[in-house]
Amino acid sequence: MKIHPLITTSDELAALCERLARSDFVAVDTEFMRENTYWPELCLVQIANTEEAAAIDPLADGLDMAPLHDLLTDNEDVLKVFHAGGQDVEIIYNRTGRTPHPIFDTQIAMMAVSQSEQIGYSNLVESWLGMTVDKGARFTDWSRRPLTDRQIEYAIGDVTHLSKIFPKLLKRLMKTGRGEWLDQEMEKLADPENYRNDPTQAWRRVKASGRNAMTLGRLKAIAQWRELEAQDKNIPRGRIARDETIADIANHPPKKQADLAKVRGLSQGWKDNEIGKRLMATIENASPLPDDEMPTRAPRGAPLGKEGALVADLLKLLLKIRAREIDAASRLLARSEELELLAAGVRKDLPVLQGWRYDVFGKDALDLVEGKLAFAVENGKLKMTHVDDVKNDD
Known part of the structure; x- marks a missing residue:
């Protein structure tokens, strides 16, 4: 495989992209920094097909990234x-x-051909290529220039290895016939809605107890304010205020700005500075959360009760058994929160009860909840047994 020197000019990049555009696939990776900024800073892009690989420097002066985009x-x-x-x-x-x-994620694909839940890149390379990845440059500052030859070699290795692994993984997927399992997952990964930054929805990422409309309305307003402050300053949102701090303020709003000095997580300066003044204005102008935005269930899941919790545990055991039987990651088949909802009597809009997931696992999960499925031990191994089958044997 041909490895190019670091690409820093528009002509080089345009020529590379023209050649890569004739490929069936390209392996892609990025290096970025986001520890001190709101928006991640792209520092390097690595790309490869089966014949050539290159690292592209998006920080190079005058580089036109349009052909790559x-x-x-x-x-x-x-x-x-x-x-x-x-x-x-x-x-x-x-x-x-x-x-x-179109997009393909090898970490997700591994869940369909093994019980690996979230296999790391190093383990993927070792598993498929028998190679150990050099982690020496893993924690480098990718924004510093110039980059060393070792840094560039380390970065390009991510896509050269991936370009060799992908055809092998695809072949195994075709043998198992599970490629269609991944269609929905890959489309979800590529869905722009997952990456659209809407400050009005930022409150949904904050863990908060209770369903009081006024409290949640304040939380929505404060979370939106925090996003806009962080974007304006281009600093991480946690540098403005941590999640637990804004949740506490939403639950126990200060009556006057001076009270902000008593809030855990805020400095004394908030009692009389401009950002504190803007926060108080946000709190005072907050409205109750509208009915159509209220969470449909408590943040910690549906109320199960003791019996429901036991059913959920049985469903999770069933999931482990089925994942082991078919050699697939249990997380690909169903999530824990789905099983808790199923145990609580929810049937609508659960992925586990739709499409291939229903055929592979969901049908048996329903049977277990409805008393049609039981557990048995055979030759020292736990297995599922349909109650009707046992009756017929008798």
Whole structure:
């Protein structure tokens, strides 16, 4: 495989993208920094097909990234392969307003051919290629220039390895016939709605107890205010105020600005500075959360009770057994919160009761809840037994 020097000019990048546009797939990875900023700073893009690989420097003066953006987001003939690509896709969306498509994530794909829940990149490479990844540059500051040869070699290795693993993984998927399992997961990964930053919805990420409309309305207003403050200053939202701090303020709103000095997580300066004044104005202007925005269930899940909790535990045991039987990750089949809802009597809009998930696991999960399925031990192994089958044997 041909490895190019670091690409820093528009002509080099345009020529590379023109060649890669004729590929069936490209492996893609990014290096970025986000510890001190609200928006992640893209520092390096690595890309490869089966014949060539390159690292692209988006911080290079005058570099026109449009050919790369077009390749990743507009070219439907080239499959874009990532590993644990959520943050990579987010960065591309932030820069272009579009997401890569079509897309394939090897971490998600591994869940369909093994019991690996979230296999790391190093383990993926060792499993498929028998190689140990050099982690020496893992915690480097990718925003510093110039980059060393070792840094560039480390970064490009991520996509050269991925370009070799993907065809092997695809072949195994085809043998198992589970490729269609992943269609929905990959479309979800590429859905722009997952990356659209809507400050009015920021409150939903904050853990808060209770369903009081006024409290949740304040939380929505404060969370939106925090997002806009952080965006304006381009600093992480936690630098403005932590989640637990804004949840506490929503629950116990201060009556006057001077009271902000008593809030845990805020400095004394908030009692008379401008940001404290803006926060107080936000609190005072907050309205109760409208009925159509109220959570449909308590944040910690449906109320199960003791018996329901036992049923949920049995469903989780059933999930482990089925995942072991078919050698797939249990998380791909169902999430714990879904099983708790199922145990609580919820049937509507649960992914586990739809499509291939219903056929592979959901039907048996329903049977267990309805008393049609039991557990048995056979040859020292726990297995599922349908009650009707046992009666017929008798």
